[in-house]
Amino acid sequence: MRIGVFDSGYGGLTILKALRKELSEYDFLYLGDNARAPYGTRSFDVVYEYTLQAVKCLMERGCDLIVLACNTASAKALRSIQQNDLPIIGSDKRVLGVVRPTVEVIDQYTKSRKVGILATEGTVASRSYSIEIGKLAPDIEVYEQACPMWVPLIENNEWSDVGADYFIKKYTSELMMRCSDIDIVVLGCTHYPIIKKKIENALPKGVKVLEQGEIVAKSLKDYLMRHKNIEERCSKNGKIEFLTTESEEKFRKAALNFVGMEINPIKINL
Ligand code: DGL
Numbered sequence: 001m002r003i004g005v006f007d008s009g010y011g012g013l014t015i016l017k018a019l020r021k022e023l024s025e026y027d028f029l030y031l032g033d034n035a036r037a038p039y040g041t042r043s044f045d046v047v048y049e050y051t052l053q054a055v056k057c058l059m060e061r062g063c064d065l066i067v068l069a070c071n072t073a074s075a076k077a078l079r080s081i082q083q084n085d086l087p088i089i090g091s092d093k094r095v096l097g098v099v100r101p102t103v104e105v106i107d108q109y110t111k112s113r114k115v116g117i118l119a120t121e122g123t124v125a126s127r128s129y130s131i132e133i134g135k136l137a138p139d140i141e142v143y144e145q146a147c148p149m150w151v152p153l154i155e156n157n158e159w160s161d162v163g164a165d166y167f168i169k170k171y172t173s174e175l176m177m178r179c180s181d182i183d184i185v186v187l188g189c190t191h192y193p194i195i196k197k198k199i200e201n202a203l204p205k206g207v208k209v210l211e212q213g214e215i216v217a218k219s220l221k222d223y224l225m226r227h228k229n230i231e232e233r234c235s236k237n238g239k240i241e242f243l244t245t246e247s248e249e250k251f252r253k254a255a256l257n258f259v260g261m262e263i264n265p266i267k268i269n270l
Pocket of ligand 1 (some may be wrong): 008009011012030037038039040043069070073119120188189190
């Protein structure tokens with residue numbers, strides 16, 4: 001059994017990279033739905049439908065444990081899949097997301113108890129971060145900021161251009177204008193670690209920027225330790241395979257550009 005990792009496109013590679021580092025002996029199967037990305041502006045129903053298709057595709061290929069690396073999918077589809085679909089698909093199967101593990105560590109980082117979340121429009125509209133933080137640490141004030149231009153800039157490889165700086169400044173300033181006491185800013189989208197340095201530079205000094213890769217990897221490691229029945233079923237050859245719904249060549253180039261991975265993806269239809 002391989003561990004499935006799903007993202008709407010390339011962004012989840014930032015999570016996979018951290019998973020590979022933390023859990024190097026495990027086998028992973030990554031699926032990027034590049035043909036239908038971005039998910040960030042899509043409705044709940046569509047994100048749910050697409051994510052469920054991806055989950056079923058990974059399960060058909062032997063992944064009984066799947067991580068939704070995509071924040072938008074975690075925010076909009078995870079709960080429905082866990083509650084409505086998994087009981088029908090199979091009680092031995094698990095789907096995990098990235099919002100909850102992130103929220104679980106926020107408490108230990110913020111002193112001011114004011115936290116900023118930078119994410120896609122879809123994730124912000126779902127209010128998943130506010131809701132989940134509200135459950136674990138109700139005294140924390142959460143400011144969610146949609147950054148709709150960032151994913152297109154990154155996907156089109158325009159992020160290093162000065163034009164991109166305008167949009168980085170725009171959203172970070174909008175966030176800090178709403179509350180100048182924010183001391184932690186969460187990168188609540190898989191793509192954003194690629195522009196982390198620029199985001200850090202645009203924010204006031206002393207504001208810590210939190211990316212999810214390591215957090216999700218540590219959380220998955222902990223999950224596997226606590227669920228021995230699942231851990232024992234995982235194959236451990238240190239292998240990773242990649243599936244994409246778009247061009248193999250485009251995916252190959254993006255993986256090299258984004259996270260320095262040399263890979264040979266296979267194109268599939270969902
Ligand atoms: N992977 C998505 C996320 O983390 C960003 C890209 C998209 O909008 O599809 O929210």
